[in-house]
Amino acid sequence: MANIIPFFDARRQVSKRLALSDMSDSEIIQTTRFPRPVVEELCVMIGDKLDRHTGRSHPVPVETQLLAALEFYATGSFQWVVGRNCGLAQSSVSHCIRDVTQALVKRAPEWIAYPTDAATIRATKHAFHQVARFPNVVGAVDCTHIAIKAPTVNEEAYVNRKGAHTINVQAVCDTNMKLLDVVAKWPGSSHDSFIWRSSGLRGACSNGLLQEGWLLGSYTPAWSYLV
Numbered sequence: 644m645a646n647i648i649p650f651f652d653a654r655r656q657v658s659k660r661l662a663l664s665d666m667s668d669s670e671i672i673q674t675t676r677f678p679r680p681v682v683e684e685l686c687v688m689i690g691d692k693l694d695r696h697t698g699r700s701h702p703v704p705v706e707t708q709l710l711a712a713l714e715f716y717a718t719g720s721f722q723w724v725v726g727r728n729c730g731l732a733q734s735s736v737s738h739c740i741r742d743v744t745q746a747l748v749k750r751a752p753e754w755i756a757y758p759t760d761a762a763t764i765r766a767t768k769h770a771f772h773q774v775a776r777f778p779n780v781v782g783a784v785d786c787t788h789i790a791i792k793a794p795t796v797n798e799e800a801y802v803n804r805k806g807a808h809t810i811n812v813q814a815v816c817d818t819n820m821k822l823l824d825v826v827a828k829w830p831g832s833s834h835d836s837f838i839w840r841s842s843g844l845r846g847a848c849s850n851g852l853l854q855e856g857w858l859l860g861s862y863t864p865a866w867s868y869l870v
Contacts, residue, residue: 659730660703660704660707660729660730660731661707661711661728661730662704662706662707663679663682663683663686663706674710674713674714674717674728675710675716676713676717677713682709682710682713685709685713686706686709688750689709689743689746689747689750690705692742692745692746692749693705693708693709693742693743693746703731703735703739707729707730707731707739708739708742708743709743710729711725711726711729711731711735711736711739711740711743712739712740712742712744714728715736722736722737722740754822755822755824756823756824757782757815757823757824757844757847758823759847759852764781764856767780767781767782767817767818768781768856770817770818770819771817771818773818774818777857777859779856779857780856780857780858780859781857782815782816782817782824782856782859783815783817783858783859783860784813784814784839784858784859784860785814785835785860785861786811786812786813786814786835786838787811787812787814788803788807788809789809789810789812789827790807790808790809791808791809791810792808793808794808797830799832800830800831800832801832802831802832803831803832804832807831809830809831810827810828810829810831811829811830811831811832811833811835812825812827812829813825813826813827813829813835813838813839814826815844815858824842824843824844826841826843826844829841835861
């Protein structure tokens, strides 16, 4: 009688999912650009949004989802490459990136907020003065283009002056590169000065909610503002 070779469906094999315990401290920094305590804190912070209650026998652990998303953010690599490193299929990596991003965006206002109290503003001015002896600076502002896939609606609006599809993102930071304000909703064809004029921070400045000071940005008339 001929030997019977059992059929094995490789697609049903569950790869070992990457966990923080599998990685050294240097590997975590190299992969995510964050030290271990920060990644662990993020797991706790957004874990309830990522803990999938599913009938499947092998749900993706929270830390694996986070590691996959952070590696994608840090390296910009192909999703299948991230999946190979994390023990996930490409489709699972796509879901992880989406879910982690949405969870972080919901918590972002807790961490990204322009300070309005006098003590913090004085400290910010002092820190900027220590850098280049420039007085009364309360932040550095600029825009950057983030590449995206061509959208199906209003596609032409997202084409920037270099012909790429982007979102034009305005950000304000302090001397420690901490984000104080972010506007990430305008298509790539939007001019930097338009984004500033439409921003909530500019409205707060106009309404006198912030103390006198300078936001420093690119050397154009549109980017020097007395707050």
